[in-house]
Amino acid sequence: MSVRDVLSPFTAWKNLFRDPVSIKDPLNREASERYRGFHKNDSGKCIGCGTCEAICQNGAIDMVPVDGAEGVKTQPGDSGLRPRIDYGRCCWCALCVDVCMTGSLTMSNEYKWVESDPDKFRFTPGIDKKHWDEYRNGYQRPVGHRLNAPEQIDMPELEPEDRIDSFVEIVKGYSVEQAKLEADRCVTCGICVATCPTHMPIPEYISAVRDGDYEHGLKLLYESNPFSQICGKVCTRKCETTCAASHEGDPIAIRWLKRHITEQVPFERYRDILGEPAAATDRKIAIVGAGPAGMTAAFDLARKGHKVTVYEAESYAGGMTRYGIPEYRLPYDTIQREIDLIVSMGVEMHYNTRIGTDISMQQLQQDNDAVVLAIGLQLGRSTRIPGSDHPQVFKAVDLLRRITNGEAIEAPKRMVVIGGGNVAMDIARSVARLQQQQHGEIAVTLTALEDKTHFLADPVEIKESIEEHIDIRDSRGPQECVVDDQGRLLGLRTWKVLSIFDDQGRFAPTYDDGDEQLHEGEWVVEAIGQMSDVSLLGEELTEKLEWNRGRIQVDDTGRTSEAWLWAAGDCVKGPDVVTAVATGHKVAASIEDVFAQQEAQA
Amino acid sequence: MTEGRGYKKLKAQTSLQDILEVATEFERTARDFYKGLAPKVSKRIRYLVEELADEEQQHFDLFSELRARPDIVEQVKESVETPASDRRFSDCIHLPELGEQPDDQAVLQYALGREHAAMEQYRSLAESTPPGPIRDLFQYLADEETEHKNELEKRYYEVVHSGGV
Numbered sequence: 001m002s003v004r005d006v007l008s009p010f011t012a013w014k015n016l017f018r019d020p021v022s023i024k025d026p027l028n029r030e031a032s033e034r035y036r037g038f039h040k041n042d043s044g045k046c047i048g049c050g051t052c053e054a055i056c057q058n059g060a061i062d063m064v065p066v067d068g069a070e071g072v073k074t075q076p077g078d079s080g081l082r083p084r085i086d087y088g089r090c091c092w093c094a095l096c097v098d099v100c101m102t103g104s105l106t107m108s109n110e111y112k113w114v115e116s117d118p119d120k121f122r123f124t125p126g127i128d129k130k131h132w133d134e135y136r137n138g139y140q141r142p143v144g145h146r147l148n149a150p151e152q153i154d155m156p157e158l159e160p161e162d163r164i165d166s167f168v169e170i171v172k173g174y175s176v177e178q179a180k181l182e183a184d185r186c187v188t189c190g191i192c193v194a195t196c197p198t199h200m201p202i203p204e205y206i207s208a209v210r211d212g213d214y215e216h217g218l219k220l221l222y223e224s225n226p227f228s229q230i231c232g233k234v235c236t237r238k239c240e241t242t243c244a245a246s247h248e249g250d251p252i253a254i255r256w257l258k259r260h261i262t263e264q265v266p267f268e269r270y271r272d273i274l275g276e277p278a279a280a281t282d283r284k285i286a287i288v289g290a291g292p293a294g295m296t297a298a299f300d301l302a303r304k305g306h307k308v309t310v311y312e313a314e315s316y317a318g319g320m321t322r323y324g325i326p327e328y329r330l331p332y333d334t335i336q337r338e339i340d341l342i343v344s345m346g347v348e349m350h351y352n353t354r355i356g357t358d359i360s361m362q363q364l365q366q367d368n369d370a371v372v373l374a375i376g377l378q379l380g381r382s383t384r385i386p387g388s389d390h391p392q393v394f395k396a397v398d399l400l401r402r403i404t405n406g407e408a409i410e411a412p413k414r415m416v417v418i419g420g421g422n423v424a425m426d427i428a429r430s431v432a433r434l435q436q437q438q439h440g441e442i443a444v445t446l447t448a449l450e451d452k453t454h455f456l457a458d459p460v461e462i463k464e465s466i467e468e469h470i471d472i473r474d475s476r477g478p479q480e481c482v483v484d485d486q487g488r489l490l491g492l493r494t495w496k497v498l499s500i501f502d503d504q505g506r507f508a509p510t511y512d513d514g515d516e517q518l519h520e521g522e523w524v525v526e527a528i529g530q531m532s533d534v535s536l537l538g539e540e541l542t543e544k545l546e547w548n549r550g551r552i553q554v555d556d557t558g559r560t561s562e563a564w565l566w567a568a569g570d571c572v573k574g575p576d577v578v579t580a581v582a583t584g585h586k587v588a589a590s591i592e593d594v595f596a597q598q599e600a601q602a
Numbered sequence: 603m604t605e606g607r608g609y610k611k612l613k614a615q616t617s618l619q620d621i622l623e624v625a626t627e628f629e630r631t632a633r634d635f636y637k638g639l640a641p642k643v644s645k646r647i648r649y650l651v652e653e654l655a656d657e658e659q660q661h662f663d664l665f666s667e668l669r670a671r672p673d674i675v676e677q678v679k680e681s682v683e684t685p686a687s688d689r690r691f692s693d694c695i696h697l698p699e700l701g702e703q704p705d706d707q708a709v710l711q712y713a714l715g716r717e718h719a720a721m722e723q724y725r726s727l728a729e730s731t732p733p734g735p736i737r738d739l740f741q742y743l744a745d746e747e748t749e750h751k752n753e754l755e756k757r758y759y760e761v762v763h764s765g766g767v
Contacts (some may be wrong), residue, residue, distance in 0.1 A: 235739065381762050384711060449763070507759035529764045534646060547646050550706055550761065 010359025011501070027112065035109035037429045039085050044071030044088060045104035047190035048079035049244040052096035052105055060089035067433040069127050076195045077242030086584050087113075087121040089375035094139055099147050101187065101244035106140040107580050108132035153182040155256055160467040167327040170464070171233065171259075176212070179260040183209040185245060186252045192239035197582035200224045202254055209257050219273050226299040227292050227581050230321055232259030233332050235463060236458070236576045245597045267337055277345050278305035286311065286368040288355050288536070291319020292577045293569025294374030295342050296584025297591075304592060306403055309368075310347055313354045315405075319376050320570070323401045324423065326430045332404075335409055356536030365473040365564050370591045373552065373560075374569040374584065377530035383418060387481030388526070391546050392489040396427040396527035403430055411435045412522035413443060416492045419527030420448030421456035428470045442469045445519045447494055449478040449509065454500065473519065475512055481524050491520040495513035532571040557590035558583055566590060604709035613730075618678070618739050623670040625649055625743055632716060637711075639700070647706040650761075654713050657750065664746070675735045678742045709745055711760045717751035 023029055032038060038476065043066070053061040066072050067080035074080030083096070084106065097105050105125070110132035115121060126133070157174040163170050174182065188203035196202065201220050208217030221228035226459045243251035265273070284305040287294045290312035302308045316322055318335040328399050343349060355361060364371045380395030382388050392412075402409060411434035424446060431443045446465070448455060452474045455462060466472060476494035484490055496515035502508035534542065534552070546553040546561035551572055558566045568583035612624050636655035640648055671677060700712055724744035731737040 381707065383762075384707065507756045507763075509755075529762050539644075543645050545645070547649065549649055551647055 005487065009345055020239075023169075030112050030137070031109040033109065033137045034139050035111065035137070036094045036097075036107045036134050037109045037111045038087075038107065038113065039096075039125040040106050040108050040130075040133055040135070040138070041082065041124075042104040042106075043069065043126035045102050046082055046126065047077055047102055047191060047244060047247070048072075048081035049101050049187070049191045050079070050081065050083075051099050051101050051187045051189050051244065052083050054146075054187070054189075055095050056090075057093070057095065058089040058091055060091075062085045062086075064124060064283075065447060066124060066127050072127075076238075079191060079194075082124050084122060084124040084422075086125075088118070097139060098141050100141065101189070102247040102500050103141060105444070106138060108134055108135035110138070118310060119530055146249075147589070148187060148245070149181075149185050150245070152185075152250035152253050153178045155253065160464075163328065164433060164442070164468050165474060167430075167433060169331050170328050170498075171256075174256055174260045174488070176264070179209050179257060182213075182253050183207075183257060187244060191243045191244050192242055192252075192254060195242040196239045198224050198578045198585060199582075200239075200258075205261060206252065209260060214261050215269065215273055216266040218265045218270065221258060221261060222270075222274055224585075225581050226296050226342055227577060228258060229262045229334050230292070230330060231255070231578055231581070232262050233334060234321070235578050238474060238578070244341045251396055251421055270337075270341055271344055274341070276305045280307070280346075281305045281595075283307065283370075284368045284469065285311070285370045285372065285591060286364040287374060288364070288371040289319060289374035289376060289569065290314075290317035290339070290349065290351075290567055291374055291580060292321060293376075293378045293580035293584040294319070294580045295339065295347075295370060295589075297372050297374065297566075297568060297588040298347045299342045299345060300585060301591060302342070302347045304588075306595075308347045309350060311350045311353045311355055311359065311364075313352070315336075315351055317349065319374075319580075320378075320397075320575075322380075323404050324426070326400070326403070326426050328429070328433070331427070352548045354536070356538060361537060361541050368564075369595070371456055371565050371567060372587050372591070373567040373571065374580075375532055375534070375536070375571050376580075377532055377570045377575055379531050379533050380526065381529035381531060382526050383478050383528060385478055385480055387483050387489070388524075390481055390483055390487075390489050390524075392522060393524045393526065396423045397526050397530060399427055400430065409434060410437035411438050413439055414521045415523045415525060416519045416521035417442050417444065417446040417525045417527055418448070418492065419446075420450045420454075420474065421527060422458060422461055424527035425457045425461040425465050425470075425531070427527055429465055429466050429468055431523075431525070432468055432470060444469075445471045445521065447473045447478065447492060447519060449475070449477055449497055450500055451497075473517075476517065476519075477509060479516075482518060489522060489524065491518050492524050493518050493583035530570075530575070531574070534571075557593070558587035559590055608726070612727055612740075618674055619669055620736055621736065621739055621743075622674075626665040626669065628720065629658050629662040629665060632737050633662055642702070643704060643709065647709060650706055650709050654709070657753075661746065661750070675738075678735065678738045681742045681745065682732075707758075707762050710754060710761060714751060714754050714758065715755060717747050721751055723748035 048063060050063045052064050057311060061083045063081035064084045065080055066082045067074045072080060094107060097107055138403065153174065155174065158170050160167065183206045186203065186206045190203045191204045193199055201224065205217045205220045208214065208220065225231055232255060237255045239254050240246065240251040245252050251379050284478045285301050285306055285308050287298050287308060287310045290310050294310060295317060298308045298310050313324065317339040321330060321334065322335050349390055353359065378397065380397040382395065411431055413433050417428045428444045429448045432444050435442050452462065475497040478492055480493045482490040495519050496512040498510040498512050500507065500509050544562060552560055552567045553568050554560055554572050558568050560567050566587040568587045569580040573583055574580055612621060619709050633655050636658060640651040640655065643651055666678060668674060700708060721744055724740050724747060728737050728740035728744055731740055
């Protein structure tokens with residue numbers, strides 16, 4: 001034994017003077033700053049998408065209804081559900097926090113919780129108040145750390161200089177690889193479904209894109225929307241406004257994924273995928289108007305085996321999708337394919353047939369078991385300001401119809417548009433193309449009462465209009481279409497609008513008449529609003545019907561006060577394609593119910 | 603415009619009660635006009651004409667009640683301390699001939715025109731009257747017509763500037 005061996009045990013004595021390494025009172029110390037302790041949820045920020053529930057590997061999270069609790073209201077974009085966590089199952093892995101689409105779910109650094117009742121350990125963070133709700137420390141998803149990509153896959157489009165002299169479609173569509181990448185961003189929460197007027201099964205068809213099962217995707221689309229090709233191109237996509245992904249990134253490009261499915265399936269396969277209509281019944285239905293609402297009702301009722309006849313005043317079906325939306329946004333062959341598919345279900349079409357002139361409503365009533373009115377909003381409104389009756393002052397819907405009909409239109413060298421909605425953008429961009437073709441340069445000024453943040457037009461439309469050199473002047477109140485002594489239209493005189501809405505959001509403009517401008521134009525085009533042409537009803541039926549502030553009054557099923565007459569589409573609600581489709585489904589279901597009741601009583 | 607619709611008749615009145623009697627009479631005339639118009643227009647827009655008749659009736663009641671109050675001077679003075687501001691949106695809209703089958707826009711244009719004329723008339727009377735209770739009353743009446751015009755402009759915007767694709 002060496003001297004060292006003898007002395008070594010005594011060297012340990014030096015540790016008597018060091019600070020202890022162990023913790024004196026381990027139960028009362030604060031955990032580390034980013035400790036994954038008990039959950040917190042900002043219930044006002046949470047949208048109840050259930051992504052946390054889906055990702056939990058232990059099945060520890062259930063989404064439970066808490067509508068009416070503090071900060072929670074079931075509404076578009078909020079399911080009214082909140083995650084309830086079972087600490088008998090939770091392993092505090094924090095995947096739920098990492099995937100949370102709004103960043104509402106976090107963890108405190110509290111780790112002690114004593115209860116005698118084991119059921120208490122199943123709780124709803126944010127709703128069941130806990131003392132750690134106010135803790136500042138704990139785990140939250142680090143900034144920039146995302147389990148799904150926050151940015152949308154860009155849609156390939158024609159560049160402005162390549163598109164401005166033609167009506168060729170701007171959007172090219174996703175490739176399979178692009179579509180799969182975009183579909184991968186979706187967490188399939190389904191919060192969007194309630195917002196879609198026709199409740200399309202969005203998560204399911206996005207899953208079909210991911211799986212590459214396009215025929216299944218197409219079947220899903222057409223079960224809820226016979227205008228899927230059209231909606232894949234021009235839908236107002238309310239669904240995307242409530243998409244869970246939009247809270248911390250871009251929404252999923254739901255519209256483009258729908259379009260992708262319709263483009264991947266050869267059109268020749270559509271009919272087989274949709275299947276045959278039911279056996280023929282002896283029921284007859286007349287539909288007035290071949291727009292999205294009328295044709296959706298026709299599709300549903302024809303598939304039930306009923307004899308459906310559609311009466312259309314124009315030469316082609318499609319309504320405002322054909323006569324109101326320019327071809328660069330929605331090619332006519334897309335519309336025609338949609339119509340052909342619906343007609344193939346056995347729908348009989350009568351074009352160039354005006355109800356009230358060629359056939360009366362009374363005749364339709366006599367000849368059919370039910371009649372559907374789906375006449376849209378075909379008439380343009382006028383500002384009726386001085387000079388607006390000049391022959392060079394047009395309504396946008398009339399001009400768009402003339403362009404669709406292929407009329408040779410001599411474009412003005414300068415044009416002024418009044419309006420800030422999609423129709424205003426459509427006519428501005430259509431005439432800009434004609435100007436480019438005929439004059440080699442564009443001179444279109446678009447004026448609107450509203451400021452840009454209150455424009456009704458889709459922001460993409462505004463962006464593309466600017467790219468196409470449309471001169472957008474917002475907050476301009478039209479005062480006069482100025483006409484010179486020789487009767488020539490000089491343009492539009494406007495005042496600056498200082499503010500437009502009051503604190504209740506109602507119209508209450510204030511002007512600066514010192515800021516007056518003359519926007520020069522050989523044409524002034526009004527795109528301020530539209531209305532239905534209900535003259536086809538005749539005086540007797542107009543008097544019989546109940547009305548709701550200028551629109552035909554319908555009940556929840558789309559039935560009017562006359563038992564034989566239903567109404568759908570823009571003339572009762574809207575205006576947009578997908579809402580028209582939804583109302584078309586509704587009246588078809590209502591008619592089917594009435595037939596079933598009649599048969600049960602017979 | 604400001605010299606029309608009973609300007610001279612109003613100008614000749616020397617008591618608050620007499621002025622209010624004439625103003626009330628104007629409201630009655632307007633109410634009866636809309637009531638007479640209602641059955642002539644399409645049922646689709648009849649609600650609009652009926653609402654206008656109701657609103658004129660409310661003004662008729664308001665002025666009648668004011669006329670009967672003993673504290674009319676104080677009431678008017680209090681009201682004119684918060685003057686209504688003319689929005690001017692409809693200044694440039696034509697006053698139409700209503701014709702046999704007016705549409706909703708024409709009915710609203712007509713109503714706006716009437717309210718605008720009344721507002722200007724009362725305002726002109728107020729400006730040409732020396733300070734005092736009578737001037738306050740004209741200002742009060744001008745404010746009432748301005749408020750009604752502003753309300754009609756809201757409705758005009760909601761009816762006309764709507765329904766795009």
